[in-house]
Every structure is written in structure tokens, then in C-alpha cells.
Amino acid sequence: MHATDLQRDKVSRLVTWGHWFAFINGLLAAVIAVRYVKLLGWPDTLLAQFYSVITLVGHFSFVGFLLYLLLLFPISLILPYSKILRGYAAIMATLAHMVLVYDILVFDHYRLHLNPFVFDISFADLPKLISNPWLLVAPAAMLALQLLLANGLWKRIERLARRNWGGKIASVMISLFLGSHLLHIWADANVYQPIVQQDEMLPLHYPATARSFMASRGIVDEETLAERETSAQPTKQLTYPTKPMQCVSTPSQPVLLITVDALRRDMITPESMPFLSEWATGTHDFKNHYSGSNEAGQGLRSLLYGLLPAYEASLLADQKSPVLTSELAAKGYNLVALGVAGSQLEPSTQLALQSFTLKQEQPFDSAAERDVQTTDQALKLLQSGNGKLAMLAMLVQYHAPSVYSTPVGYVGLPTVKPELDINEAQAVLFNQYRSSLKFLDSQLARLLAKVDSNTLVVVTGNNGQEFTSLHNTLSRNFSDATIGVPLMIRWPGDVSKQISYPTSHYALAPTLLTNLLGCGNNPAEYSLGDSLYAPSTLDFLVAGNRRFVAIKTQDSTTVIDKHGDYRVYDNGHHRIRDAKLDAPILLRVMKENRRLFAN
Template sequence: MVERKKQMSRDRVSRLINWGHWFAFFNGILAMIIGSRYIGGVGYPETWYGWTYLSVSTIGQFSFLAFIAYLICLFPLTFILPYSKILRGIAAVIATLSLCLLLYDTIVYADYGMHLSPFAFDLAWADLNALLHGTSYIVTPLAIIAIELTAANFLWKRIDKIQKLNLGNKVITLVGVCFISSHLIHIWADAADVTEITRLDDIYPLSYPATARSFMESHGIDRSSQDENHNSSVLNYPEQPLTCQADTKPNVLMITIDSLRADMVDNKSMPFLHQYTESNQSFTQHFSGGNQFRTGMFSLLYGLQGSYGDARIFNSTSPVLTRTFQQAGYQLGLFLPDTNLSLRSSQAMFNDFTPVVANESNGSADADLHTVANFNQWHSVQDKPWFALLNLKAPENFDTPVGFLGIETVKADPALTPAQKVLFNQYRQSLYFIDQQLKAILAKVSNDTLVIITGVNGKIFTSNTDEAYRNLSPQSVKVPLVIHWPKAASPSKVKYRTSHYGLVPTLMTHVLGCTNHTTEYSAGHSLLQPSKETWIYIGDSTIFAIYQQAEVTVIDRHGKYRIYDENYQHRLNKKMSAPELIEVMREGRRFYNH
């Protein structure tokens, strides 16, 4: 009798386990339906292989998530509470909460471009009224739990018939093949740089597709290229056709210097630039759009946040700034080291220019000498209005040319390490070299040329590229900006905060005569008046910082964040300022089609 009861108990548990697997599979299908909302936020695939990957990835990912939820929440309860009525009710509640959480995640993803995380949850909670409209947040959970209870009872009553169909192994095989295939396809896409597939990397929650790098490293194969985030969607850039009519057409020279810190422009390290700054319009609180060449230059030419940098549209769409200069009849010249061409964040960034590239095989400083010579030669034969972008790189690599006679070393900040002190003085030598190049360039440029000199990004004293990439301190992003306006009345200092995002609107409005509102093509506003925004976005879609008035919030792609004070000291137990951050996240989605 005892043995018979044990057998009945085992049979009941076995039946509950079979039911639980099918209930999990049913919820996987519901999750796929809800998850289709993610696709609209990033754009549908345009090729058959894009659709193939999306299909197998969707089936594999949501089936996997449903099974994991069952394994964690319901499977243990099958042994603790082996009573079908109780278990079905609990399962329906757990499934409803899980699907509602998934639905909420699709709303957050559509609005902020990231999945739920401690950061995103705090942000969404503060913005709850804007995210949840009408009574849908009440009706939808009630509808879902009704569906769950119906499905749970339907499957329980027919579990024996379903088992006789022997579909379990076929379903498991299908899901397994889809899950494995999605990772294999992504490895191929990552190795071949197929953005149609890799742009979907972060579309689903808890999705970590295998990359070529991880695959090769696990098999002992070295791959030095860094993974890129190709997240993309359909953008309206610009939002409206531009209406521009330039009254006068001054020549424009933009000199951008990699790794130029604002606090290092002094009368000892850069005497010429220091004097030039004092004699023209200088912006004393100016920030780059990033701490790397790719994000800094993107913000400078496109006037958009670095989070847009991986969008596919920018592989074929050049900046509205350079297009408008070209349409106005300007000759466009580009002068830069060859390695910086590969560091740009979008392939079309320099499409409107006629490039003259300097070889960097003998070092950045030697390439800069050739860059200056190339510009001087090009400039001497121009007979039409011109816009030139001249990029110098020596400070990025602490480089000076062979035989260069520099300046005396000075005592470095005692807080620096011995290695950093060496880099500090070598950096000063590089700045002094660049200062001489600036003097030589501007000596041959007429006074009626509009000249812009700025840093692409800042610099910290390290040779560790990963450390430099993750550091978003003021030293890495605060750069000088000086503008020489033709026929300017007197020099001036702008003391309110400005950023690279403001340069495009300034040139479009005051040089090219564009009448469109600046928000139609840029994230910035004219540099000649204070911005209403109290924040600046700095970085890309992988890691970025929000510079506010008295604090800096650094956030990674997974939503983890740290808050620093104005001196970049970590502030423990400090809550983020949600209203401003909500504005930031929405600005990063503003140009997307939904």
C-alpha cells in the first residue's frame, strides 16, 4: 500500500513536470509575440539572412528564457507542492508577472534604448506617468492572467493526449537548433562585419550572442580587432529639408588636435595657442562629445550624440554640415594621418572632403609635419571659398619628431605616479611641437579666414588603451575651443558651458545662413548663447557620461552607473537626478523612427 502511494506520487510529479515543460513552451510563444515589439524599435531586417538570424534568435532566446524561468520558479515547487490546482495557480501568476515585466521592458527599450537594469528601472520609475498611458497597464495584466489560467487548465486536462503525440523531442530539437544556430550565425556575422546581423546584438533582454573574438579565444586563436556595437535603426537625419542661403562666404579652417587637454594650454607648453586664445573668442568651459577620436570627431561634424555613431545610415550619409558647405560652392579639403581614417565612427563621415592623407609609419609627429605641408600646398592654389579640416595627432601618442628641441621639464603633480610624471612631461613636449605647427599654419592664413581650433578629445596619462577608453573624467573630455571671427571687434571669453554639439549649429546658422531650427539636424545649439540644457552627453552607446552642473553620472551598456562630484570623486550613496537623465535618454532616441 505504501509502495502504491509512492508510485502514485511519482506519477503525479512526473505528470506535473511534463505539464510544466509544455506550459513553459507556451509562455515562450507568448514572450515571442510580446518581444516582437523590440524589432520595431531598431528596424526590420532588409535581407533574407537578416530575417533568418532574427527568426532563429527569437525562437531560441525566448524559449530559453521561458525554460530558465520554469527551472528556477516552478520546477522546485513541483516537488514541494505537487498539487495541480495550487501549482497551476502559482504558475499563472509567475508567468503573468514575467510577461508584464517583459512588456514593461519593451516600453523602456523603445523610450530609452536600453533594457531594464538598476539605472533604467530608477529612470523609468521616475518617468512612470509618461511611459504608461491610459488604462492599458491595468487591463493588460488582467488579460494576460486570464490567458495564463486558461492555458494552464487546458494543458493539464490534455497533457496525456499531448504526450502520446511524441512532440516533445521534436520541439526540444527545434529550439536547440535555433539557439545554437543563432550563435553560430552571429560568430560568422561578427567575423565578416555583417552589420545587418550584429546591429541586433542588444535587441533582446539577457541576450549575449557569441562573437568571433570569444569563439576564437576559447579555441586558442588570437583576434586583435575589437568588437563593435552595431546597434542601428532607421533615422530621420535631418528631420526636415534644410533651407540655407549664405550671404557671405568666408574661408573656414578647422584645426582639430587629438588628445588636447584644456588645462594644459598655458604660456609655457603652448605659448602661441595661449596668446591666440587671449586674442580671439575662447570658450573656457568646453567639452568634447567623447574621450576618443571616433566619438569626438563624430560629435564635432555631425553635432549628434555618440550613441548614434553605429547607426547604419551614417555609413552612407555624410554630415549635413559638410553637405551644406559643398552645396554652397565651397571646396572641401581634409588633411589627417592615415590611421585616423580607420578610427572614424561612421564610414561616410569624410565623404564630402577631398582627402589628403599623411603616412604615419614614422610616428604621429612626422605625419603631422606632412599634414601641415599638404595643407599649405592645397591652400596656396585655392581660388574658390574653401572649408578645410586639418587634424593633428602627435599628443595622442606623446610623440615629437626626431631631433626636436623641446622645452624644459617642470615638476608634475605629486598625485601622479612615477610613470605618469614621465608621460606628463613628454606630453608637454608634444604640445609644444603642435604649438609650433599652429603658428606655422596660421602665419600663411589670411586674417579674414574663420579659424576654429579645438581638441578632438582630452587625455589622461596612461598607455593602457582600455583604461583611456573607460575614463570619462574632465581630463579626458574637457578641451580648448577658440574661434577667430573675421572682422571681430574684440577678443572675448565665453564662461558658460559649451560642447562640440554646438559647433555644427553655429556654422550652419552664422556662416551658411540656415534658417531651420537647430534641433532638426543636431543635438546642440549655437555656441554664441547659453544652452538651456543643464547636461552634456559624452561617450558612445557602450559607455557614456552625463555631465550635469555639480555631478557626473557614468553609465555602461548594461545600465550600471556610478556618480561622481565635479572633481570626479566617487559619491557614495548618491541617487541620480532622474529628470535630467530622462531628457538625455530621449535625446538619444529622438531621430529614430518608431
């Protein structure tokens, strides 16, 4: 036999050995990754259990094969020496499995997988993560196992080759991999939550979806999908609240909550909103208040739930209404919402408003026209109760400022030169925004003039406003302009006051539950834990939307995207180049983000 033939046979044997080594390590990784399933809870349905099993095996077999192609196959060609390759493969497999184990620890701790951002934070928290003694010996034990596996396979590789199992096993693994993705496409199209809720379970796992394609072809209906998302079988991801609510008061005062999309705190002036500026002098006026988001829907949810954005997906999966609205309903309040019954209402917002009766809206041509109709509906509801909101908890939401809307023919405010550092195009939006606020002020005057003095009234914004139409810019902007909103509360019979320390939307629900309904629970059992009437025990504020999370401290704001990339801004929303993550603050945020998880 020629030397080239011998070399070819040697490489062929090494390649065959490498395939078997990768396959067995893929199965080993799947066994280790069962921990992910246990952390999220074993699925309740047989179909979801089947999906979990085939996804574990199919996914890690695929990852193992990719790692083989990247790390082992080239070495088999460059250095076709079995001893070198076996040692190298054992070391690489050990490192891969230790990364998987570390990712499991991180996922257990933060409910996130490793990325540059999470690695920085988890490394700062390393002593706590590896506190178990077995983790100190795990690398050595894994290396010994990998060396045993590598050498044992090498001795038996010819026997395995003769049995011709390779092609059959490869077919099974490919079938499992493709089958899991096809099953996920079906589950996503049908909003089958026991499967869809596993999307973030495994590292490097990107399950296939085809909802948009199927909807565009008329195979599935988007409205039907939205209904299924809100009516899906609840899961048990959170303990919310962590203890049964103990609310002893039976209040007799009605509640009116007025929220406005895109209402900037610094624009509530006697010129732009004369009525609200005057009305605020008779309230508890929170001068340094923040929303939980720079987007209206998430801002409203932070107001009702009092929970950080990290819990939103689990609240939707568990189908958990806000404790605030549930307790109001339990105390006999009739919850009614006006101005929120749009056809594009997000499933998570529908869930937050589940306890409310949503009043049907008439067709409208503009947001201003919609707001006029909302005021008319609210006034009609007041009149039907003899001018009182007797045991009525009413949510009234206005939208005009978010799109700079005013009625046709409306004479707004005279144009002025902005004191803000903005360009000419932004100045046009600024002045249109002022006119929209003046119009909104007239609607607030119409409504609040008819509200009984015994009514608890809350006026706030869901989010702020930045004068630009660039959505990408707005999504990342968590400056005071976009999350700084007014908050005014008129407690019947209480004296007015101004409160200057920082407060947030997260504190409204616990404040109402404690002061209105007499709930004796520790607010941390169902919310972030703050109260509006005491400075926050936390020295940071978390705000977020679907794309970004922002952590605001006294000196800076760190904005983090889903991939772990981050930017740090000063209080003027100017980016600080080469700024580092504040690890202690971020660790506390991570702890708060997982406090209510059931597992």
C-alpha cells in the same frame, strides 16, 4: 502499485505538464516580442526576416525553458501537488510576461532594455510609461489567461503525452535556437547589416560571434570587414535631419578646422604654447569648452555631427554623413582632410569624414613626424591655391600630444614641478606633455602664418589628457582634464572676445550652419540644438565612449557603463559614495537620446 511508484508517476506528469506550459508561454512571449521588431522596423531582406522569426521563437523558447528549470521544476519535486503548482506557475508566468511588456515600453521610450540603472529611471517616469488604460487591466487579463492555460493543459496532458509530440517540438526549438546563432555568426563575419543591426533588439539576447576567431584563422579578412561596414546597405533608423535643410547663404570665405588629439584646455599657456596663446587673443576664445568624449575619435564625431553618443550606431547603420559636411559640399566647398587617413580609422569616423577627400599619408616613425608631414601637406595645398583656401574646407588633425611625442633631438621645455595633485610618474608625463605641446605650437605657427585673413579658422581639441597610461582609468574619467578642451574661432572681420559660459562640441555644427551657411532650420532638427553664441538651454553635458556615458552637471558627473552600473564624481573627480541618480536630469537625457529615432 506502490506509493513510491504513484508518487513517481505524479511527478512525471507534473514535469511533462511543466514542459508544455513553458513551451506555450515561450511562443506567447515571442508573439508579444514582435513589438520589438516593429519598433526597429521590419527588415527589408527575406534572410533578415527569416532570422527575426527564428530568433524570436528560438530565443523565447530557450528563455521559457530556463525559467521553467529555475522556477517550476524544483517546486514539482518539493511540492508535487497540481493545484498548487498550477496556481504558482500562472502567477510566475504572469509576472514574467508583465516584465516583458514593461521592457517593451522602456525600449520604446529609451531604446534600452531593463537593468538596474534603466529601472530606476523608468520607475521615475512610470506615469508616462503606463499612460495607456489597457495596461491597468493587462495583469489581470494575463493571470486569467495563464490560469486557463494551466488548467486546460492539465486536463489534456495525458492526450498530449500519448501523441508523442514533445521530442519533435524540442528538436525544432533547439534547431531554431542554434540556427539563429549560426546565422548570426555568418552575418557578423560578413558584416550583413540587416541581421547585425538586430543585436540589441531582444532582452537577454547575446547572439554568438566568431569574427576574431575566423580572422585569426584567415577565414575572413579584417580590412575587408571594415570596408563592408562602411559600405553596408543603409537602414532607416533615424530621421536626421528631421526636416530638409534650408541654407540660403553662398559664402565666399574658406574654412580651416584644426583639431588636436589630447589637447587640454588648462595647458594652453604662454610657456607651453606661446604662439597659440597669442593667436587666441584675436579670436572668439571659448574659455569653458568641452568635447563630447574623452576619446579622440568620438570627440571628432561629436564636433562634426553635433549629436549625442547614443546616435552613433544608428548613424552608422543609416550611413548618414554629418549635415555640416553635406551642406558644405552642397555649397561648392572642396572638403579635404589631412592627418586622418590612418589604416586603423574606425568605421564611424570614416563615415563622419565621408564627404572629405582624405590625403594619403607617408610612412612615419612617430606621431610628431606625422604631424610635421601633415603641416607640410597643408602648406603645399595653400601654396597651390596662391596662398588662399579659396572655397576649400580643410580639416587638419594633429596627434603628437596624445602620445607625448616630440621629434628626435627636439629640445623641449625645462622640467618644472606640477601644480597638479599627481605622483612622480605622472609628473614625468606632465613635463613630456608640455614639451609635446611646445612642438605642436611650432606646427600651428607654421600653418596659421600662411593662412589668408579671409579664412574662417577653428582650432580645438578632440579630447583632453590625463597623465596616466592605464586605459581602464582613462575610459571612466570624464573630468575637466579629459574633456575640457580649447575652442578658438577666428571669424574674418569680426572683433575678438572671450566667452566664459559653458559650451560644447555639439554646438559647433549648428553655429557654422547658421552663421556661415545661413541655414534657417531650428538647430534641434539636426543636432543637440545649442549655439556657441548663447548659453545652452540644457543644464547638463553628455559625453561618452564605447564603454561609458557621462552626464555632467554643475555639481557632479555621473558615469554609467553598458550594464547600468554607475558612479558619481564631484568636480575634482573624487567619487561620491552612496550618491543617487538624478532622475529628472537622466530622464531628459533619455528623451534627447531618442528624439531623432524614426519609430
